[in-house]
Amino acid sequence: MNAPFAPSKIESVLREIEAREDQIVALTQDLIRFPTVNPPGEAYQPCAEYLGNRLASRGFQVEYIRAEGTPGDSDKYPRINVVARREGKNKGPCVHFNSHIDVVQTGAGWTVDPFGGEVKDGKIYGRGACDMKGGLAASVVAVEALLDAGLDLPGAIEISGTVDEESGGYGGVAYLAERGWFSKPRVDHVIIPEPLNVDRVCIGHRGVWWAEIETLGRIAHGSMPFLGDSAIRHMSAVLEKIEHELYPALAARHSDMPVVPEGARQSTMNINSMHGGEGEEFTGLPVPCVADSCRMIIDRRFLIEETIESVKGEITALLDRVAKERPSFKYKMRELFSVQPSMADRDGPVATATSKAVRQILGKDAEIVCSPGTYDQKHVDRIGKLKDCIAYGPGVLDLAHQPDEWVGIADMVNSAKVMAVATADLLTRG
Numbered sequence: 001m002n003a004p005f006a007p008s009k010i011e012s013v014l015r016e017i018e019a020r021e022d023q024i025v026a027l028t029q030d031l032i033r034f035p036t037v038n039p040p041g042e043a044y045q046p047c048a049e050y051l052g053n054r055l056a057s058r059g060f061q062v063e064y065i066r067a068e069g070t071p072g073d074s075d076k077y078p079r080i081n082v083v084a085r086r087e088g089k090n091k092g093p094c095v096h097f098n099s100h101i102d103v104v105q106t107g108a109g110w111t112v113d114p115f116g117g118e119v120k121d122g123k124i125y126g127r128g129a130c131d132m133k134g135g136l137a138a139s140v141v142a143v144e145a146l147l148d149a150g151l152d153l154p155g156a157i158e159i160s161g162t163v164d165e166e167s168g169g170y171g172g173v174a175y176l177a178e179r180g181w182f183s184k185p186r187v188d189h190v191i192i193p194e195p196l197n198v199d200r201v202c203i204g205h206r207g208v209w210w211a212e213i214e215t216l217g218r219i220a221h222g223s224m225p226f227l228g229d230s231a232i233r234h235m236s237a238v239l240e241k242i243e244h245e246l247y248p249a250l251a252a253r254h255s256d257m258p259v260v261p262e263g264a265r266q267s268t269m270n271i272n273s274m275h276g277g278e279g280e281e282f283t284g285l286p287v288p289c290v291a292d293s294c295r296m297i298i299d300r301r302f303l304i305e306e307t308i309e310s311v312k313g314e315i316t317a318l319l320d321r322v323a324k325e326r327p328s329f330k331y332k333m334r335e336l337f338s339v340q341p342s343m344a345d346r347d348g349p350v351a352t353a354t355s356k357a358v359r360q361i362l363g364k365d366a367e368i369v370c371s372p373g374t375y376d377q378k379h380v381d382r383i384g385k386l387k388d389c390i391a392y393g394p395g396v397l398d399l400a401h402q403p404d405e406w407v408g409i410a411d412m413v414n415s416a417k418v419m420a421v422a423t424a425d426l427l428t429r430g
């Protein structure tokens, strides 16, 4: 058991973080200037090496791990992850800060250079500023300030920069977790500085199930549709059941997961796409045919109270009910992707230490939330078998993936303080 640090020591760390505001800004700008766009996985290596070099100069043991053979990995676009570890003098737990270094495409609508790192009115702009290079920079400076305060930090601190989070994390945290990088005894507590707002502690996320449903019909001349069998009409019967039976059932399903925004605090399903009949790439006029195929892709988000089997079963039961009413109804279902929900214990060490730090720094209670979408916590939980994992970072959730994405400098300084206080607390809890 290590004794907690004196409040005056922690106070000096906080003053030190304030004094390093310029460093937080400069580091965020430097990170934004690596155009780590995924796909294809641009500039991963120089970005990982930049982070690794900085931490190596601060006494961290730095390792680069290429996720060979994972989706998208090639010599042109190697999936390079960096993990840096610094051991303390005495035994103790390990606190790990994990950030993804990849960003999504820029898209249209920018009024600033997406990779310029422009500073304006207390904000840093750029793709990845909010999601989540600002969070990564805050965690690095928080840890550096802790190390420089002359505290005898027990245990170990790790900082990782991982890739491919935006495309599922298979070349990043999943790959590392499969190889023990996110498991005990190596790691005890994980903080992921994803953009969930500076005053919120995010303990998990809902699950995902994507599937394609195809209804099948028989082609015939469009002037005599009664001689064919329209796959689109079959699909419309499916939609009818979704509208009148499935959606009310999903809306009635409430969760103990504190998902934000409020509208996502239930099961949801989006119909991502729908296509029936003749392809859209024709020139001239379309031809008159009864559609023999109609396909839709569904995106079902589910709660920790549900199982993936019940989610699938609910859809197949619905399709079977349609089949009872329509004698010629035939369908195929193809599963595309799934993620299990994840939720850490809100009374666990990392959630309580971070909440307590938010109260100390911001003078108000942290809101405990869950994310409507998923992030790399799933791999830490399911593969690494490490439950004590949360997301906490300075970015504003709603700005992620938007044009003119930004991160607030004051929020970064505050979140760095929270991260430093939470780390000192976790390391000395024994």
Ligand SMILES: [Zn+2]
Pocket: 100, 131, 132, 165, 194, 195, 375
């Ligand atoms: Zn993210």
